Amino acid sequence: xxxxxxxxxxxxxxxxxxxxxxxxxxxxxxxxxxxxxxxxxxxxxxxxxxxxxxxxxxxxxxxxxxxxxxxxxxxxxxxxxxxxxxxxxxxxxxxxxxxxxxxxxxxxxxxxxxxxxxxxxxxxxxxxxxxxxxxxxxxxxxxxxxxxxxxxxxxxxxxxxxxxxxxxxxxxxxxxxxxxxxxxxxxxxxxxxxxxxxxxxxxxxxxxxxxxxxxxxxxxxxxxxxxxxxxxxxxxxxxxxxxxxxxxxxxxxxxxxxxxxxxxxxxxxxxxxxxxxxxxxxxxxxxxxxxxxxxxxxxxxxxxxxxxxxxxxxxxxxxxxxxxxxxxxxxxxxxxxxxxxxxxxxxxxxxxxxxxxxxxxxxxxxxxxxxxxxxxxxxxxxxxxxxxxxxxxxxxxxxxxxxxxxxxxxxxxxxxxxxxxxxxxxxxxxxxxxxxxxxxxxxxxxxxxxxxxxxxxxxxxxxxxxxxxxxxxxxxxxxxxxxxxxxxxxxxxxxxxxxxxxxxxxxxxxxxxxxxxxxxxxxxxxxxxxxxxxxxxxxxxxxxxxxxxxxxxxxxxxxxxxxxxxxxxxxx
RNA sequence: AGGGGAUUAGUGUAACGGUAGCACGAAUGGUUCUGGUCCAUUUAGUCGGGGUUCGAAUCCCUGAUCCCCUGCCA
Numbered sequence: 001x002x003x004x005x006x007x008x009x010x011x012x013x014x015x016x017x018x019x020x021x022x023x024x025x026x027x028x029x030x031x032x033x034x035x036x037x038x039x040x041x042x043x044x045x046x047x048x049x050x051x052x053x054x055x056x057x058x059x060x061x062x063x064x065x066x067x068x069x070x071x072x073x074x075x076x077x078x079x080x081x082x083x084x085x086x087x088x089x090x091x092x093x094x095x096x097x098x099x100x101x102x103x104x105x106x107x108x109x110x111x112x113x114x115x116x117x118x119x120x121x122x123x124x125x126x127x128x129x130x131x132x133x134x135x136x137x138x139x140x141x142x143x144x145x146x147x148x149x150x151x152x153x154x155x156x157x158x159x160x161x162x163x164x165x166x167x168x169x170x171x172x173x174x175x176x177x178x179x180x181x182x183x184x185x186x187x188x189x190x191x192x193x194x195x196x197x198x199x200x201x202x203x204x205x206x207x208x209x210x211x212x213x214x215x216x217x218x219x220x221x222x223x224x225x226x227x228x229x230x231x232x233x234x235x236x237x238x239x240x241x242x243x244x245x246x247x248x249x250x251x252x253x254x255x256x257x258x259x260x261x262x263x264x265x266x267x268x269x270x271x272x273x274x275x276x277x278x279x280x281x282x283x284x285x286x287x288x289x290x291x292x293x294x295x296x297x298x299x300x301x302x303x304x305x306x307x308x309x310x311x312x313x314x315x316x317x318x319x320x321x322x323x324x325x326x327x328x329x330x331x332x333x334x335x336x337x338x339x340x341x342x343x344x345x346x347x348x349x350x351x352x353x354x355x356x357x358x359x360x361x362x363x364x365x366x367x368x369x370x371x372x373x374x375x376x377x378x379x380x381x382x383x384x385x386x387x388x389x390x391x392x393x394x395x396x397x398x399x400x401x402x403x404x405x406x407x408x409x410x411x412x413x414x415x416x417x418x419x420x421x422x423x424x425x426x427x428x429x430x431x432x433x434x435x436x437x438x439x440x441x442x443x444x445x446x447x448x449x450x451x452x453x454x455x456x457x458x459x460x461x462x463x464x465x466x467x468x469x470x471x472x473x474x475x476x477x478x479x480x481x482x483x484x485x486x487x488x489x490x491x492x493x494x495x496x497x498x499x500x501x502x503x504x505x506x507x508x509x510x511x512x513x514x515x516x517x518x519x520x521x522x523x524x525x526x527x528x529x530x531x532x533x534x535x536x537x538x539x540x541x542x543x544x545x546x547x548x549x550x551x552x553x554x555x556x557x558x559x560x561x562x563x564x565x566x567x568x569x570x571x572x
Numbered sequence: 573a574g575g576g577g578a579u580u581a582g583u584g585u586a587a588c589g590g591u592a593g594c595a596c597g598a599a600u601g602g603u604u605c606u607g608g609u610c611c612a613u614u615u616a617g618u619c620g621g622g623g624u625u626c627g628a629a630u631c632c633c634u635g636a637u638c639c640c641c642u643g644c645c646a
Contacts (some may be wrong), residue, residue: 185575196644213646321578529606557607
C-alpha cells in the first residue's frame with residue numbers, strides 16, 4: 001500500500017475542528033498557529049506540531065496557519081534561532097505566506113490590556129521577593145495566602161505599573177499579578193505573574209522594554225490578536241487552560257480554543273531542547289545540524305527528505321497520552337521514500353582488490369546500469385569495467401559458513417550489470433590477511449546474464465580501480481545506547497552517560513563509481529546493497545567527496561549472521 | 573482529603589452501544605541482476621473487578637497504574 005496516498009487521519013484535534021466547523025463556532029474559519037520560542041533549533045517533535053497545525057489549515061478551505069515567534073523572554077532568545085526555524089518550517093514544505101508574527105510586536109497592546117485589567121481591579125503590583133511569593137503560593141495540598149499588596153488601590157497599581165515600565169525599579173523588585181484565587185487547587189490560578197522586570201536587551205525590541213510578559217498572560221493574547229480559532233499546544237499546558245480562558249474572558253477579548261496533545265517521544269532519542277543544547281554547548285556533537293541530532297537541520301544533513309518526515313508525522317497520529325514511537329517507524333518512512341526516489345550508485349566502503357586474470361590489460365567496458373529500478377523514468381548510465389576492480393571486503397569469505405552466498409574460492413557470482421566471475425586464487429599478506437583476489441570472468445555473461453541459463457546465488461557491487469573516486473563515508477548509528485536515554489544506571493549520572501561511543505564511524509579510502517563526481521551537495525543516493533547516502537552539505541568538495549549514511553538498507557544477511565553467532569555461542 | 577489528564581497486540585494507532593481493524597516490528601515462504609523492493613502467510617491486544625444492555629473497548633460504579641502542576645521559563 002502506498003502510505004503517501006493514504007487518506008488524512010482523523011484524530012481528536014481534527015474532530016474538534018470539524019465539529020466547530022459544523023456548528024459555525026468561528027464563522028467557518030480555521031486558523032491555527034505554530035508558536036515556537038526562538039531559543040533552540042526545531043526537532044522532529046516540533047515537526048509533529050508543525051504538521052498538525054499547518055496540516056489542519058491546509059485540509060480546510062480557507063484554512064490558515066501562522067508562524068509566530070513567542071519571543072517573550074529576552075534572556076534565552078536569539079536571531080540565529082529565528083532564522084533556522086523559518087528555514088526548517090519552509091524545508092518541511094509548509095508556508096505561512098505573509099503571516100510571520102512576533103509576540104514582541106504585541107508588547108504595546110499587551111501593556112494596554114494589562115492596564116485594563118488593573119483598572120478592572122483584577123491585577124495588582126506585588127513587591128514580594130520570589131522566595132516570599134513561593135511561600136505565599138502554598139503547596140499542592142494546601143492553599144496559599146494573600147500577598148500584603150493584594151488590596152492596593154487601582155490608582156496605586158496603575159502608577160506602580162507605569163513606573164515599572166519606565167524603568168524606575170530594579171530587576172526582580174516588583175511584578176504585576178492577576179488577582180484570581182489563592183485557594184485554587186490549580187496552582188496556576190493562585191495570582192499568577194503577568195509581568196516581570198527584566199532590564200535585558202531583546203533581539204528585536206532592543207531596550208524598548210524592561211518589563212516582559214509571562215507565557216500565560218502573553219500567549220492567549222497573541223492567539224486572540226491573530227484571531228486564531230484553535231490554539232494547539234502540548235499536554236503540560238492542560239493545567240494552564242483555565243488561566244488562558246480567565247484572561248480572555250476578563251478582558252472580553254476574542255477567545256480561541258486551546259487544545260492539548262501529547263508531544264512526540266522517540267526511542268534512542270532525546271527531545272528536550274535543554275538537553276539538545278547541552279549536547280551542542282558541550283561539544284558532544286558537532287552542532288545543532290550534526291547528522292546524529294534529531295533536529296530538523298540534523299535530519300536534513302543526514303539525508304532525510306521532508307516527505308519522509310511528513311509521512312511519519314501522519315502515521316504516528318495525535319493523542320492525549322504519552323507514548324514512545326519506535327525509531328524503526330521513522331526509518332521505515334525514510335526508506336519508503338528514498339527507495340522510490342533515490343538514484344542508485346555503486347560504492348565500495350571497505351575495498352578488496354580483485355584482478356580478473358583473463359580480462360585484457362587495457363580494455364575498458366562501458367556497461368549500462370539502471371538508475372532506479374523503482375522509476376523507469378530515471379533512465380540508465382554507463383559504468384566502466386576493467387581488469388582491476390574493488391569489491392566489498394565482506395562479500396568474500398575464504399571459509400564461508402552455511403547460507404553465505406557471496407564470493408568464496410572456486411565460487412561464481414555476478415558483478416552487477418557486468419559479468420559472472422569465479423574466484424580462482426586468494427593472495428594474503430604476511431599476517432594471513434586477504435589482500436587480493438584473482439578471478440576469471442565469462443565473456444558470454446556481459447551485462448550480467450548467462451546465455452546458458454546458469455544461475456548464481458549472489459550479485460555483488462563493484463567499482464573499477466582505474467576509474468573510481470576516493471571518498472570519505474560517515475556511518476551513523478543511534479546517538480544513545482538506551483531506548484530511553486534518561487534511563488541511567490548510576491545515581492548522579494545523566495542522559496549523557498548513555499551516549500553511544502559508536503554513533504559516528506568515519507571510513508576513509510572508500511571507492512565510489514565515477515558518476516558520483518558531479519553529485520551535488522545534499523544529493524541523495526542509494527549505494528546498492530548498502531543503504532541510502534547523501535553528499536555532506538558542509539564538508540564535501542569535488543576533490544574530497546564526503547558521504548553521510550542516511551540509513552542502511554534492511555539486511556537479512558546480517559540477521560542470519562546474528563542468529564548463527566547466537567547458535568554458536570549457545571553450543572559452547 | 574490537592575487538582576488536572578490518561579490507559580486497545582512488542583510499538584504506534586482505529587473502531588464514537590453492533591464482526592476489535594491498520595501500520596511498524598518479528599517470523600515463515602515466494603519473486604528478484606540489490607540478502608533491497610515487491611507479494612503471500614503467521615504472530616499478538618481492549619489495565620483489574622463489578623454492573624446497565626439483546627449486545628460494552630465504548631455507558632455507570634470501583635480499584636490499579638502512568639503522566640502533568642508549588643520558575644519572576646515556555
